Amino acid sequence: MKIVVAGTGYVGLVTGACLSHVGHKVTCVDIDENKVEKMKKGISPIYEPGLDQLLKENFEAGRLDFTTDYKNAYKDADVIFIGVGTPEREDGSANLQYVYGVAKQIAESLEKDCLVVVKSTVPIGTNDKIEEYILENLKEKVKVEVASNPEFLSQGTAVKDTLRAKRIVIGVESKEAEGILREVYERFNQPLVVTNRRSAEMIKYASNDFLALKISFINEIANLCEVVGADIEDVATGMSYDDRIGNKFLKAGIGYGGSCFPKDTKALHWLAADHGYELKTVKASIEVNENQKFRMIRKAIQRFDSLKGLKVAVLGLTFKPGTDDLRESPSIPNVRRLIEEGAEVRAYDPVGVDNFKRIYPKDIEYVSAPEDAIRDADVAFVFTEWDEIKQVNLKRYKELMNKPVIYDGRNCYDLDEAVDAGVEYYSVGRKDIIA
Ligand code: UGA
Secondary structure (H helix, E strand, C coil), X not given: CEEEEECXXXXXXXXXXXXXXXXXXXXEECCCHHHHXXXXXXXXXXXXXXXXXXXXXXXXXXXXXXXXXXXXXXXXXXXXEECCCCCECCCCCECCHHHHHHHXXXXXXCCCCEEEEECCCXXXXXXXXXXXXXXXXCCCCCCEEEEECCCCCCCCCHHHHHHCCCCEEXXXXXXXXXXXXXXXXXXXXXXXXXXXXXXXXXXXXXXXHHHHHHHHHHHHHHHHHHHHCCCHHHHXXXXXXXXXXXXXXXXXXXXXXXXXXXXXXXXXXXXXXXXXXXXXXHHHHHHXXXXXXXXXXXXXXXXXXXXXXXXXXXXXXXXXXXXXXCCXXXXXXXXXXHHHCCCEEEEECCCCHHHHHHHCCCCEEEECCHHHHHCCCCEEEECXXXXXXXXXXXXXXXXXXXXXXXXXXXXXXXXHHHXXXXXXXXXXXXXXXXX
């Protein structure tokens, strides 16, 4: 079976690498020559633990290859996975131009029957349209069908999530397509959910939006905890013993970021509205998240009146630990706000600095250790719960900072530790520690 994967972002590249790892012969297509050369040397264009190794091993074993020559790759493929991005348009809807771009290339290149599998997150009904579009644009008389196979990997654990997925969802309109996908995934030995294309597309959005909603819910409860004197960490622990609720995605903080939740909540809300239906829960989740982003900075402005001229340490820039991705990271609007307020910003992140420099090449001093960020600072903000940051004892803040005032947007530290260290410590959904 010849498998081709279009797109070498998180979804495409991890899919290609993992399919080759279980023994399939896979070619990954990307338009960027430079990227292709790097991947052939086992260098992943994205920061993802374990991926470099997987690329190298499978490339050397002859199971995985990379090319920019899409025509040659697609023409005799049995299965083509589409894993290109579906970014957000200004109105919140999904931008499908890259998916359609690949669909066009596939239609013009195919010389034999092929199953096209859409892994990209696309609005419900898109797979039907892609199939129509490919059939209309075919150059040769071949049989083509489109299947939906949404992706559930998380950045930072993408390889593990794929090789040990909790479920594989396939949305098909024929037994033939189901058979091909069963064969592709046979060696993964994971539960298969087989449904129609539209349900598969919906499973993806509903899953992401449910998780986003869970985070917004716990964030609202956290905000209320602050008002009524409860502790969100204990509340979440207490809730989690009920296995209908579970213990995941109950971590309060300054909101969800990344390339998926913000985009997928807006896209489903937009899609529902387009069908004349108001998705009230998802709308609330979006609103709560927008508000939550600025929770810490608002508290700081209240405490200091103005941040002008203050030396501010920013700890953590990426949208979560384990990735260098900054997309929709709460740190971006917060740092913008700090600069607008006239603060002097010094920032630390173990892997996200190079990307952040592209957004803020000047205005910020970047340092390579958390201690260097907090030295002589008047205020510290924690935006990402990296281990490198959690490992800094609060006593070090007390020793190094001008005035140890800490706004922890990810509840990285223990309240007792804050009391012992004698720092002024504000977190999410817990009581303030005033030194
Ligand atoms: C998310 C989903 O978790 C994956 O299942 C899905 O496949 C992926 O989107 C996608 O659609 O491609 P990801 O964006 O990599 O994965 O990151 P998550 O680990 O889900 O975290 C998203 C955001 O939620 C982060 O900003 C994180 O800090 C925040 N979060 C997460 C919380 O604030 N609290 C929590 O309890 C959990």
